[in-house]
Amino acid sequence: MTAVPIAERMPRESAVSRMWLFVKRHVLTVYAILAFVYLMLPIAVVIAFSFNSPKGRFNYTWDGFTWNNWKNWDGVPGLRSAMVLSIEIALLASLIATALGTLIALALVRYRFRGRGATNLLIFLPLSTPEIVLGASLLTLFLNVTSAITFGFSTILIAHVMFCISFAVVTVKARLIGFDRHLEEAAMDLGANEWVTFRKVTLPLIAPAILAALLLCFAISIDDFVVTYFNAGPRITFPLFVWGAARVGAPPQVNVIGTTIFLVAVVAMVVNVLFQMRRERSAATT
Amino acid sequence: MGFLHRHQNLTPYLLLAPGLLYLGLFFVVPLGFLAYQSLESGSFDVGYAFTWAWGNYWDAIQNYRGHFIRSLEYAAIATLLALLFSYPLAYWIAFRGGRWKNLLLLFIVAPFFVTYLIRTLAWETILADQGLVVRVLRDVGILGHDGRLLATSTAVVAGITYNFFPFMALPVYVSLEQIDERLIEAAQDLYASRWKAFIRVTLPLSLPGVVAGTLLTFIPAAGDFINAQLLGSPKNHMIGNVIQSKFLELTDYPAAAAMSFVLMAAILLMVAVYARAVGTEKLTG
Amino acid sequence: MTDVLTRRDLLRRAAASGAFLTVPGVLAACGGSSSKSSSSGSDHTLAKTLHFSNWPLYIDVDEKTKKHPTLDMFTKKTGVSVQYVEDINDNATFFGKIQGPLSRGQSIDRDIIVMTDNSRYPSLLIKKGWVEKLDKSAIPNFKNLEPALQHPNWDSNRDYSLPWQSGLTGIAYNEKLTDPVLTVPDLLDNPKLKGKITLLQGMGDTMPLIFAANGDDPEKVTDASWERAIKVVKKAVDSGQIRQFTGNDYSGPLAKGDLSACVAWSGDVVQLQADNKHLKWNLPKEGGGIWTDNMLIPKGGNVYTASVYMNFVYEPHIAALIEDYVNYICPVKGAKQELEKIDPSVANNTLIFPTNAMLDNAHNFDAAALNNEKYITEWQNLISS
Numbered sequence: 001m002t003a004v005p006i007a008e009r010m011p012r013e014s015a016v017s018r019m020w021l022f023v024k025r026h027v028l029t030v031y032a033i034l035a036f037v038y039l040m041l042p043i044a045v046v047i048a049f050s051f052n053s054p055k056g057r058f059n060y061t062w063d064g065f066t067w068n069n070w071k072n073w074d075g076v077p078g079l080r081s082a083m084v085l086s087i088e089i090a091l092l093a094s095l096i097a098t099a100l101g102t103l104i105a106l107a108l109v110r111y112r113f114r115g116r117g118a119t120n121l122l123i124f125l126p127l128s129t130p131e132i133v134l135g136a137s138l139l140t141l142f143l144n145v146t147s148a149i150t151f152g153f154s155t156i157l158i159a160h161v162m163f164c165i166s167f168a169v170v171t172v173k174a175r176l177i178g179f180d181r182h183l184e185e186a187a188m189d190l191g192a193n194e195w196v197t198f199r200k201v202t203l204p205l206i207a208p209a210i211l212a213a214l215l216l217c218f219a220i221s222i223d224d225f226v227v228t229y230f231n232a233g234p235r236i237t238f239p240l241f242v243w244g245a246a247r248v249g250a251p252p253q254v255n256v257i258g259t260t261i262f263l264v265a266v267v268a269m270v271v272n273v274l275f276q277m278r279r280e281r282s283a284a285t286t
Numbered sequence: 287m288g289f290l291h292r293h294q295n296l297t298p299y300l301l302l303a304p305g306l307l308y309l310g311l312f313f314v315v316p317l318g319f320l321a322y323q324s325l326e327s328g329s330f331d332v333g334y335a336f337t338w339a340w341g342n343y344w345d346a347i348q349n350y351r352g353h354f355i356r357s358l359e360y361a362a363i364a365t366l367l368a369l370l371f372s373y374p375l376a377y378w379i380a381f382r383g384g385r386w387k388n389l390l391l392l393f394i395v396a397p398f399f400v401t402y403l404i405r406t407l408a409w410e411t412i413l414a415d416q417g418l419v420v421r422v423l424r425d426v427g428i429l430g431h432d433g434r435l436l437a438t439s440t441a442v443v444a445g446i447t448y449n450f451f452p453f454m455a456l457p458v459y460v461s462l463e464q465i466d467e468r469l470i471e472a473a474q475d476l477y478a479s480r481w482k483a484f485i486r487v488t489l490p491l492s493l494p495g496v497v498a499g500t501l502l503t504f505i506p507a508a509g510d511f512i513n514a515q516l517l518g519s520p521k522n523h524m525i526g527n528v529i530q531s532k533f534l535e536l537t538d539y540p541a542a543a544a545m546s547f548v549l550m551a552a553i554l555l556m557v558a559v560y561a562r563a564v565g566t567e568k569l570t571g
Numbered sequence: 572m573t574d575v576l577t578r579r580d581l582l583r584r585a586a587a588s589g590a591f592l593t594v595p596g597v598l599a600a601c602g603g604s605s606s607k608s609s610s611s612g613s614d615h616t617l618a619k620t621l622h623f624s625n626w627p628l629y630i631d632v633d634e635k636t637k638k639h640p641t642l643d644m645f646t647k648k649t650g651v652s653v654q655y656v657e658d659i660n661d662n663a664t665f666f667g668k669i670q671g672p673l674s675r676g677q678s679i680d681r682d683i684i685v686m687t688d689n690s691r692y693p694s695l696l697i698k699k700g701w702v703e704k705l706d707k708s709a710i711p712n713f714k715n716l717e718p719a720l721q722h723p724n725w726d727s728n729r730d731y732s733l734p735w736q737s738g739l740t741g742i743a744y745n746e747k748l749t750d751p752v753l754t755v756p757d758l759l760d761n762p763k764l765k766g767k768i769t770l771l772q773g774m775g776d777t778m779p780l781i782f783a784a785n786g787d788d789p790e791k792v793t794d795a796s797w798e799r800a801i802k803v804v805k806k807a808v809d810s811g812q813i814r815q816f817t818g819n820d821y822s823g824p825l826a827k828g829d830l831s832a833c834v835a836w837s838g839d840v841v842q843l844q845a846d847n848k849h850l851k852w853n854l855p856k857e858g859g860g861i862w863t864d865n866m867l868i869p870k871g872g873n874v875y876t877a878s879v880y881m882n883f884v885y886e887p888h889i890a891a892l893i894e895d896y897v898n899y900i901c902p903v904k905g906a907k908q909e910l911e912k913i914d915p916s917v918a919n920n921t922l923i924f925p926t927n928a929m930l931d932n933a934h935n936f937d938a939a940a941l942n943n944e945k946y947i948t949e950w951q952n953l954i955s956s
Contacts, residue, residue, distance in 0.1 A: 032378040035371060036393055039451065042408035043397045049411070056846025060411055060827045075637070078656055100305035111298035119302060126313050128501065130509020130553070132526045133546045136533050137316035140323050140543065143671060151672040152680075162312040165305055223401055225512065230533070233672040234680040236658075242403045246516075247660040247820040248627035250407065258404040265399035266392070273388040329944060331695070349952070415767075416828040434766060436829060437814045519766075519814050523955045534667025536951055 043262065050255035057249035069252040076253045082241035083257060086222050089153070089237065093160035094217035100161075101168025102210055108169070109176040126166045134163060135230030142231065151233025159227045164217040171216055175209030219265070324543035334540065342544035350528055350545065354552055357524040360439070360514075361507035362556075364446035365454070368503050369496065371447070372455035377488075380462040391459065398452050406516050409445055410436065413517070437519035445513035450506065454499035461495025462488070497564050501557060508553050525549055615709075618876040620652050621645075624665075624684045626864070627657040627819050628842045629736065631896035641892050645883050651876055661772055661818025662690035669869065673701040678871025683880065685735050689775030689862040691941040693732060694725035696867060702731050703868040709878035712885035715904045720863060724938065732865040733881050734902035736838070739925065739933050740776050740860035743825060743835035747849040752832040754856050755784035759807040767831040769824070770804070772816035774950045775936040776860060777804070777834055783858030783934060792940035797949075804953055816954040825850065837922045838898035852922075854929055861933035863902070898922045 049059055053066035074080050108119060126134065138159050142149055149155060183205070187197045225239040232240060242254055324342055328334035347354070372394075379390045397405070412419055413435040423429040435441050465488060473483040511526030525545065532542035631641050642653045659665045665686070669679045673696075686692045696702045707713055716734070726732050744752040748767070752758050758768055770777045781803055782789035787796035807813045814830065822839055824830045826846035840852040868877045883889060887905035894901045895914050900923060901907070911918045921929060940946055 028374060028378045028382065031374050035375045038371075039394065039397045039448075042405050042412065042448070043400055045408040045411055046400055046404055054846075056826060056843070058823050058826050058846055060414065060823070077654070100308055103301040104305040107298040107301035111301075113295075113298040119306065122306060122309055122314075126309070128505050128553075128557075130506055130526070130549060132509045132511065132529055133317075133320075133550060134313075136529065136542065136546055137320040138312065139533065139671060140319040140539070141312070141316035143674060144319055150677050151675065158312055162309065165309060169305075219399065223399075225402055231671075233677070234669070239401055239403055242401060242407070244658045244660070246403065246407055247818065247823075248657055249823055254404065258400045262396065262400045266396050269392050269396070270389070273392060276388060277385065331698070331942075353955075414827060414829060432765075434829075437766065519811070520808055520816060520954055521811065528955050531663075531667075531951060531955060534670075535663035536947065537667070537670060538948075 046255050046262075047259045050252055050259050052252055052255075054252065057251075059250060059252050059255070069256050073253050073256045076245075076251045078236060078241060079253055079257065082236045082238045085153075085156075085235060086238040089156055089160055090218045090221040092157055093164055093221045094214045097161045097164035097217045098168045098172075098210060098213045101165045101213060102172050102206075104165070104169050105172035105176055109173055109179070110181070123166050123169050126163055127170075131163075131224075131226040135159070135227040138162070138227065139230045151231070152235045155231045155233060156228055156235060156237065159231045160221045160224060163224070163227060164220060167216050167220060168213040171213040172206065172209045175206060175212070179205060215268075222261070320543045320546060323539050324547055326540045328540075330537040330539075339540060342540050343548060346541060346545040346548050350525060353523065353525040353528055354548065356522070357508050357526065357549070358552060358556060360443050360446060360522075360524060361504050361510075364443050364450065364507050365500055365504045367443070367447045368451050368454040369458075369500065372451060372499075373458055373496075376455055376459035376462050380459055380465075381467070387463070391456075394455050394459075395452055398449075402449060403512065405449065406445055406512060409441070409448065410516055413441055413444075436517060437522075439518065439522045441517040442513050442522045442524075445517045446507050446510060449510075449513065450503045453502040453506070457498035457502060458492060458495040461492045461498075465491045493564070497560075500560065504556070505553055508556075509549060615875055617649060617651050617879065618682070618873040620654050621683070621876050621880055622654045622656070622681045622872070623880070624656050624658055624681050625735075626659045626685060628822070628839050629657070629685075629864075629897055629899075630655070631893050634845070641884070641889055644889070645880060648883070649879060651879075653880075659685060660820055662687055662692050663773065664818060666692050666695075673699075673870060676870070679869050680871075681869050682872035682877040683866050684869055685864050685866055687773070687775070687862050687864050688723060688725065689779075689860065689936050689941070690773055691938075691947075693865055693867065694938070694942075696869075697726060697731050701870050703870060703872060703874045704730050705733065705868065705881065706874050706878040709875055710882040710885065712882045712903075715885050715887065715890075717902050717904055720902050723863075726865075732867050733885070735864045735866050735884075736897060736899035737861065737863040737902060738899045739837040739854055739922075739929070740771070740780065740834060740862065741837060741852055741854040742780075742832060742859075743821075743840050743850060743852045744832035745825065745828065745830070745847065745849050746851055748828060748831040751851070751853070753853055755780050758832055758834075759803065759812055764831055765810070765812050766814050767829070768813060769815045769817045769821050769830055769833040770807075770813055771821075771834045772818055772954050774946070775862070775941055777816075778940075778950075779860035779934045779936050780834060780855055780858070784855065786857075789858075789860070789934045789936050792937040792946075797940070797946060801949055801953065808953060837900075841898040841922065842896075854932055859933045861930070861935060894923055900925060 049062075050069055051065050051067070052059055052062055053064040053068065054061075055063050104119070104123065107113070108116065138155070142151065142155055149158075184197050184201055187201045188194070192200070223239065224237075225243065228237055228240060229243070236244070238257065242250060245251065245254055322336065323334070325336060325339050326334040327337045327339040327342070375394065379387055379394075383390050411417065414420065415434045415436060420429065420433070420435055423435070424431055424433060429435070435444075469491070470483050470487050473487045474480070478486065508524075509526050511524055511530050514522050514524045514527055526549075529542050529545050529549070532538045532545065630639050632638070633640055639653075639655060642655055646652050658668075665684070669681075669684070672679050686696070710733070713729075713733070716729070720734050720737070721729060723729075723732075742752050742755070742758055749764060752761070752764070758764065778800055779789040781800040782792070782796060785796070785799050785803065787799065804813075814824075817824075817833070819836075819839070821830065821833045821835055822843055825833055825835070826843050828847070835852060837852060837854075840850050843850050866877075866881055868874055884893065885903050887903055887909045890901055890903035890906035891909035891913055894906055894910055895917060898920065901910075907918075907924060910923070917923060925933075
């Protein structure tokens with residue numbers, strides 16, 4: 001049965017109803033544009049004020065354009081060490097969390113076992129617990145456990161791995177669900193043992209998922225404030241630095257770092273997306 | 287064949303062990319400590335003792351009832367606003383995006399790569415009393431001639447809505463994107479108007495995403511304290527602010543611990559009510 | 572003191588048990604070894620770096636280079652570089668940050684911190700044993716301490732602390748946005764100021780002003796006078812008169828124009844005038860607050876190096892240089908004369924050299940009240956209502 005084209009069914013339109021149709025057609029687009037503006041507004045402010053040359057301590061009103069903040073991004077004491085710490089933690093935490101999370105995802109998707117429901121619950125719970133409770137409970141643990149764990153790098157890392165695992169599991173699991181087991185079976189039928197199969201067949205195919213999980217965990221870790229606030233002891237990560245600096249007047253260099261993180265992330269994602277689009281296009285044409 | 291192949295039963299448990307043990311140690315155990323602490327009494331100076339002090343819970347609910355209600359209120363309003371704002375946007379990208387879908391999606395997500403605190407501070411600049419936005423609103427009459435946005439509940443809710451926007455937008459987008467357009471075409475072939483097709487076909491199919499987005503937004507929002515601290519006044523403080531100060535500044539650990547559990551219970555209650563209304567299979571999995 | 576596992580122990584254990592179990596252990600050892608510094612006072616060698624946490628706007632700053640001249644002078648004289656962090660915004664908040672590690676006997680990577688005596692924390696830190704004794708043998712300039720400050724009741728021999736600056740709490744206002752605000756009732760009742768004022772979140776900071784405005788004595792708090800004061804503040808909070816309770820972070824909104832007036836510390840306004848020249852400060856007519864900020868050495872800090880620095884800033888000449896910039900009340904005898912030599916115009920600066928009339932009109936807050944659990948809870952509920 002062929003569908004009757006809509007235009008043939010409609011009665012002849014007046015100019016008004018045609019205009020109305022035009023508006024209806026495009027209202028969604030207009031809305032989308034406005035929404036994008038709303039989303040980008042604070043970012044624009046952050047970027048703009050990274051070029052501001054404030055006359056006093058506070059970077060609230062526009063006083064003049066300067067490249068100095070970018071040239072002298074390092075000029076604020078404590079900023080560099082905070083940034084370095086944040087990156088170190090994010091790297092380590094995302095690696096560990098992704099490793100642990102991938103293993104869990106593999107188990108969840110491919111095997112039937114008792115306690116699957118409980119496992120799902122245990123993975124879901126950290127995602128559904130408010131950060132303040134996560135931070136406070138970890139603090140309570142560290143305060144009551146023996147002094148083997150020093151407040152500082154270790155406590156921050158432990159906390160970050162903890163809340164990243166669930167994200168890693170969810171990300172890898174989503175990709176694993178569509179994975180074809182027959183490929184692995186075929187490899188083993190052809191004589192490969194499990195380890196070789198895993199290395200040469202499984203791993204490359206789930207690599208994009210693992211990469212996605214790594215990136216997600218990295219982004220979450222580098223941005224975390226609440227849980228870190230409770231458990232950092234004397235160490236200062238970049239978000240903690242921003243919090244402290246904001247109380248007394250955040251210097252424009254904070255905007256510079258914020259903008260840089262933003263640009264790096266955007267470039268990475270654009271590259272990834274364009275890459276994907278090219279792959280889809282070439283897959284479609286073969 | 288291989289060892290793992292022969293011992294198939296063991297494999298899943300071996301895979302699960304490291305990760306689950308880690309979560310057990312650093313998620314479940316701390317909550318246990320927190321629960322233990324919530325039943326202690328005493329003070330920071332003299333020390334705490336475990337006394338089954340259920341009174342802490344009662345005190346938490348009684349003394350801070352306003353804060354709890356306000357937190358749930360703000361979180362609910364912000365979640366609703368986020369849904370209303372992000373649904374049309376997600377729809378537009380999913381159905382009109384074409385080849386550029388992923389790139390457009392980027393535009394939703396990109397702003398949230400700037401550190402949470404920096405974004406919120408930017409709102410503090412944008413909504414400043416002497417700033418452009420407030421001045422325009424005053425001229426137009428929306429705000430009284432002495433009105434302001436900062437240090438009001440409006441600013442706090444607006445901040446929460448903005449900051450948790452992608453948590454709503456992304457799940458909604460994912461479920462919208464998966465809808466087979468042929469279903470909508472079929473509905474229209476059966477003489478449904480565009481609007482009817484949306485209500486009867488698209489909306490129900492996007493419900494899993496809406497549910498996921500709602501949960502991912504509401505739950506963290508209820509425990510937030512940063513927006514209230516930076517954009518609000520003491521009258522807008524949420525339960526997160528109180529827990530934070532009780533823990534860190536007043537070192538009143540038992541009260542803070544009790545409050546944390548009451549918060550979690552309140553959230554779980556709201557989620558249960560919501561799940562009942564919507565259907566529970568959509569939640570986990 | 573914590574036991575740090577030796578590397579060999581850890582490696583042996585790592586071989587035996589699962590890898591993930593020792594990750595925290597390994598990291599603890601790595602983290603642990605770097606944060607332990609020699610904390611015994613009898614060690615007379617200088618550390619390479621002095622870690623100094625202080626309040627903002629509290630040390631001399633060269634406007635152009637943004638460096639701190641007196642710190643550079645210290646480095647030149649002793650070879651010790653100073654890591655100066657302005658991370659103290661409020662006593663309670665800073666305490667919250669450090670109490671975790673300190674309660675486990677861990678160092679907080681600071682050699683000197685500065686806390687105010689109108690909060691309960693200096694005495695609490697001493698009581699809990701979380702601060703080190705000063706090495707007085709390294710502080711011959713101790714004799715320059717003003718007599719009035721030599722025997723505070725929470726550290727009667729000055730074994731653990733040395734004043735950094737004293738200061739006054741009063742009312743700051745923006746003359747472009749409001750008529751002069753000179754009394755507390757004006758601040759709290761004037762409808763034109765609604766939603767445009769802040770009070771300080773420290774109980775010992777704000778309450779002296781409220782008590783004085785009520786005609787009560789802040790240095791002898793009774794339940795009745797406390798009730799009266801709480802009622803006044805609560806009324807202002809409920810009516811929306813008070814926008815927020817702040818630590819040192821009133822300075823941004825005040826400079827920005829979000830605030831027309833606020834309870835503020837005396838010296839801050841002078842530095843803020845670089846951002847906004849319309850800011851003014853006054854002691855309220857009915858009475859304001861006076862307090863002293865104290866240098867303390869947290870457990871794990873390097874006592875000798877910290878003491879040497881303290882000696883350095885008690886040199887009248889150095890004290891004068893700092894004073895010229897921060898405009899607070901100097902605890903060092905002889906600084907006044909030095910200051911008049913460097914900058915004669917400053918001799919008339921009543922912020923640095925308050926008149927006797929001003930000093931009579933400024934009050935401490937009752938130390939017992941600071942530790943009263945009931946008052947503490949009521950105050951906390953008020954500022955987070």
